[in-house]
Amino acid sequence: MTRDDTLPKMTARHVNVFYGANQAIADVSIDVRRDEVTAFIGPSGCGKSTFLRTLNRMNDTVAAARVEGEIRLDGADIYARDMDVVQLRARVGMVFQKPNPFPKSIYENVAYGPRIHGLAKGKADLDRIVEEALSRAGLWSEIKDRLGTSGTALSGGQQQRLCIARAIAVEPEVILMDEPCSALDPIATARIEELIHELRGRYAIVIVTHNMQQAARVSQKTAFFHLGRLIEYADTSDIFTNPREERTKDYITGRYG
């Protein structure tokens, strides 16, 4: 299949998600473009994280979850029977709300993904991949002398950048970030936001955030979710200056949420 770079990287059409009898997401359709950062905003429990997790099928790990509708990555249905979830997750990486480095050394944390997918052709190649991922995550200069120390011994912000490096090392095409700064202090948050700017263009990035200023700072497109529905999806500048929907306006002006 030839890839047309003008086409969206991921498309979702009429997606519904159920947890048992409860519907968490209702009829969401959205495009994620390859050269942009897309932000999902909305009050707690609006379904933005749930929807994010449908994009790399992390909801599969929740036994009671059921997904309806169609989600495509480069035109291929990711919920199709012949879709390899392992390959999908290698192509659509994820960074979690709470930094979750493995209780292994910094090096092993980053080398984990490439090892599993057999990306490195020998030790030297693996070293190169690890260095490159850590450099792109802006962590290399800080930790290059202590690659053998435990990833859990780093500060919160460094841990989160380590997790980003870990995701990058697998050479994904899309990176999903689920409130990546909510457990970090303002300085660490600023570093991550800087990093998102640097990563844009190389990866399609989708970020869920609680913080509207953050969405305004890092994203080009913003989607506003409320009660499991996608209320408005537009250019970030439009959403924050000129929302079409009354509910979006109420939310971004702080009337609820």
Next chain:
Amino acid sequence: MSPLTLIFLIFALGMIGWFTARARAVRFRLASPGRFGSLPGHHAAYVALWTILPPLAFLLIWRFVSPALVTDAVLATPAASTLPPSGFERAAILSEARHLAHGRGTGAFHTLSTALAPAYAAAQSRYDVIAAAIALLLALGGGMLAFLRVAPALTARTRVERLVMGLLLAASLIAILTTLGIVASLLIESARFFAIVPIGDFLFGTHWSPQVIDPADPGAALGAVPLFWGTFFIGAVIAMLVAIPFGLMSAIYLTQYAHPATRRRVKPMLEILAGVPTIVYGYFAALTVAPAVRDLGATLGIASASSESALAAGLVMGIMIIPFVSSTADDSLAAVPAEMRDGSLALGATPSETIRRVLLPAALPGVAGGVLLAISRAIGETMIVVMAASGVASLTLNPFAPTTTVTKQIVDLLTGEAAFDSAKTLAAFALGLTLFVITLLFNVVALVIVKRYREAYE
């Protein structure tokens, strides 16, 4: 007065204290309308506890002190002057006299004990009366003093609370104190053993045949190394070869793969297995597994294959320990934060890669601690080896050969007809002490590991 009557009287006094104190408290509450720190029930409980607890505490101490007092009184009588100076015979005569005085035992073996019996009875009843009098006085005195203090300002509520706390503390200390007592008795008997047999012979000797002990050199037949080896071979090697893989795999299945409904059903079932009496496993080992293992050995052409093999006992013991390993491994795996698993899955790792590379390494200290606890249980296990293991001690690596364990030998040594102070019988206590020390060490190390691991994730 019989002890039961006495205790009944003490509780009756307590009841009286309860009602009078309650009535008094109700009266002064009615007399003034203000707020009170304590309800009538608290004043009542305060007086009742002060009536009951002092005499009960006294009677408890008295039980330990009185035999010595009674014996002293008996020894002071003229009849006692003809007793042999000291030692086993003297103790036997005194013990017989005590039994006769209490109306137990029909005839006397020693004539002297018949003569001493009346003196015993007299001393006993004299001290019984004294004890009853002191107990009742304590009840009355305690109750009266407490009753006199019942007043609106008395903080009966907090005082009762403190007394209750004291009671609970005493209750929790009982298990610890009893264990200390057991250790002390083990130590004393073992000391007697090591007075006869050099400790080096016992700990490092490789020949064990307590049936034939040379009085000139008892240590030569009491080298416990074959027993230690057998215990280690059955409990820590064969049993663990069964229990660790199966326990771990069942824990992995239950925590990572099983549907929650399956887990809800299977986990309690596994835990019930842990409650099966070990004698049942013993039957299974002796009647089913042991013959099968012997036949298997014979088929394989092993001439020494025995129906009392280490393999049979070890296999069944391993099965018995599976729920134990499974449950601690389950806990450790469940304690690994879900974010670890999600992080690995999100990188495209399969569930089994996630388990092997992330979850198991993270849970390893907890699992290792659980395995150590399981080993300490296995090597202390008695019933299975009593029924399925051999009585013959041998230093062998052959799992089909007959093998014995420390616990099996303790049972054999104590069920013989040997004199209680012979080297053979006392050896059981030395073995018990060794086993106690080893399992204690295992438990301490295991608990330290498990605790450190818990701290890492909390």
